[in-house]
Amino acid sequence: MVVVNAFGDGIGPVLDALRDPAFLHALQLTVTAVVIAVPLNTVFGVVCALALVRRGSDRGSWLLNSAIGLPLALSPVVVGLSLVLVYGRDGWLGSWLVANGIPVVFSTPGIVLATVFVTLPFVVREVVPVLREIGSDQEEVSWTLGAGPAQTFRRITLPAIRWGVAYGVVLTTARALGEYGAVAVVSGRLAGKTETLTIHVDEQYLRFNEVAAYTTSLVLALLAVLTLVALSVLQPRHEKEVSDVDRRQPGVEALR
Amino acid sequence: MAASLGGGLGAFWAEISSPAAVAALELTFALSLLVVTVNAVTGTLIAWVLVRDDFRGKSLVNALIDLPFALPTIVAGLTLLAVYGPRSPLGVNVSYTRTAIVLALLFVTLPFVVRSVQPVLLELDREMEQAAASLGAGPATTFRRIVLPNLLPAVLSGAALSFGKAVGEFGSVVLISGNIPFSTEVASVHIYKAIESGEQEAAAAVSVVLLVLSLAILVGADVLERRSRRHDA
Numbered sequence: 001m002v003v004v005n006a007f008g009d010g011i012g013p014v015l016d017a018l019r020d021p022a023f024l025h026a027l028q029l030t031v032t033a034v035v036i037a038v039p040l041n042t043v044f045g046v047v048c049a050l051a052l053v054r055r056g057s058d059r060g061s062w063l064l065n066s067a068i069g070l071p072l073a074l075s076p077v078v079v080g081l082s083l084v085l086v087y088g089r090d091g092w093l094g095s096w097l098v099a100n101g102i103p104v105v106f107s108t109p110g111i112v113l114a115t116v117f118v119t120l121p122f123v124v125r126e127v128v129p130v131l132r133e134i135g136s137d138q139e140e141v142s143w144t145l146g147a148g149p150a151q152t153f154r155r156i157t158l159p160a161i162r163w164g165v166a167y168g169v170v171l172t173t174a175r176a177l178g179e180y181g182a183v184a185v186v187s188g189r190l191a192g193k194t195e196t197l198t199i200h201v202d203e204q205y206l207r208f209n210e211v212a213a214y215t216t217s218l219v220l221a222l223l224a225v226l227t228l229v230a231l232s233v234l235q236p237r238h239e240k241e242v243s244d245v246d247r248r249q250p251g252v253e254a255l256r
Numbered sequence: 257m258a259a260s261l262g263g264g265l266g267a268f269w270a271e272i273s274s275p276a277a278v279a280a281l282e283l284t285f286a287l288s289l290l291v292v293t294v295n296a297v298t299g300t301l302i303a304w305v306l307v308r309d310d311f312r313g314k315s316l317v318n319a320l321i322d323l324p325f326a327l328p329t330i331v332a333g334l335t336l337l338a339v340y341g342p343r344s345p346l347g348v349n350v351s352y353t354r355t356a357i358v359l360a361l362l363f364v365t366l367p368f369v370v371r372s373v374q375p376v377l378l379e380l381d382r383e384m385e386q387a388a389a390s391l392g393a394g395p396a397t398t399f400r401r402i403v404l405p406n407l408l409p410a411v412l413s414g415a416a417l418s419f420g421k422a423v424g425e426f427g428s429v430v431l432i433s434g435n436i437p438f439s440t441e442v443a444s445v446h447i448y449k450a451i452e453s454g455e456q457e458a459a460a461a462v463s464v465v466l467l468v469l470s471l472a473i474l475v476g477a478d479v480l481e482r483r484s485r486r487h488d489a
Contacts (some may be wrong), residue, residue, distance in 0.1 A: 072420070073420045073424075078424065078445045078463045084456070085456065099377075172327065178328030179328070180329050187355070198330045214338075217334050218332045220328050224327040
């Protein structure tokens with residue numbers, strides 16, 4: 001349907017839409033947000049997952065777990081509003097930031113912040129079950145053999161969780177690309193300045209540039225399809241990671 | 257939250273009891289509950305078919321279930337508009353109606369119950385059902401008394417996630433519903449409009465109400481889920 005409407009007037013308008021500076025800027029802005037948010041949340045996600053699983057269930061980890069689930073439970077508009085209230089011109093941190101020349105709301109940092117926040121949970125949630133499942137035996141063996149924490153992480157833990165991380169990264173990227181509500185509130189929606197791809201779709205539609213709106217949607221939809229493909233490829237391997245209890249070598253048992 | 261109380265408790269009450277706000281909240285919760293109920297049933301059915309049946313294109317259908325997760329909400333909204341709006345190829349025009357909102361919400365919440373029930377169904381021990389059958393129970397009875405109690409926690413947790421998503425949904429609804437106050441304006445749109453017109457306190461106030469009510473329902477769902485686990489075979 002999107003394809004039909006995009007190409008409704010022929011291929012010319014579609015190419016024009018893709019060459020529109022506003023579209024290109026929106027593309028660049030969206031990619032910037034994704035490129036910052038994904039690695040950040042991947043690192044944060046793995047660290048958090050380790051903290052949650054290895055620490056056991058005390059009050060602190062319950063709090064952390066709930067805080068991480070928050071972006072999933074909140075309406076995107078409410079997320080945007082919270083960011084504006086905190087970082088806006090009259091906000092708690094905002095008043096100081098703006099006075100010192102660091103605008104957050106209505107500019108790129110705000111958009112990046114919103115994107116980072118809404119994509120917070122995904123890597124954590126995919127890695128936690130894997131970490132739980134594999135247990136810490138192999139890591140403990142590694143320590144007793146004299147390996148430092150970094151070495152242990154790099155050679156034992158990371159390979160064990162890689163499919164969970166990969167799956168989480170794909171989810172994070174998809175969500176970052178597709179975020180609309182939170183960014184719509186925070187960005188101010190200025191064409192060529194603070195529009196992401198998703199906002200561009202809406203703006204073009206509201207200005208009756210249907211071809212432009214559908215073309216941008218097509219781009220986003222294709223990315224979504226790519227996401228689905230990546231997810232279905234990664235899923236069986238991720239499942240195996242989570243349910244593979246026979247990873248322990250017989251030797252480990254003997255060392256206990 | 258602090259901002260919403262900025263104007264004092266009296267202003268808070270005025271803002272959240274404004275007729276438009278109340279209408280938006282009522283609409284949001286009513287439609288979300290409807291959608292979640294439909295989802296609980298259809299989601300379980302879909303999960304059942306995906307786990308128990310085999311048909312051509314099954315892996316494609318399975319992958320497509322995740323589409324609402326992967327697709328930006330605004331694109332979903334635009335597509336809905338294209339298919340069910342003024343220029344619908346099917347001749348169906350539900351723009352500016354509540355039906356449109358329901359359709360949008362059904363789409364974006366589809367995966368939650370399915371994905372919640374699927375792993376449980378996969379793990380389910382078929383022996384229980386076979387035992388029931390050998391004792392003379394028909395398929396309906398077996399489903400009702402053996403399978404369903406085991407699935408219920410997963411259905412409820414999926415339903416809770418659906419509800420949370422539906423209540424806050426913005427992008428897919430904002431285009432096709434027309435956002436007419438008292439008629440097709442959902443809470444998230446109401447809050448958005450308040451922000452855009454500079455009424456941050458009003459927006460914050462309604463947000464707080466939305467959060468508190470959603471939290472109450474989610475806690476309720478969690479209690480139900482725990483209860484249903486206790487009857488686990």
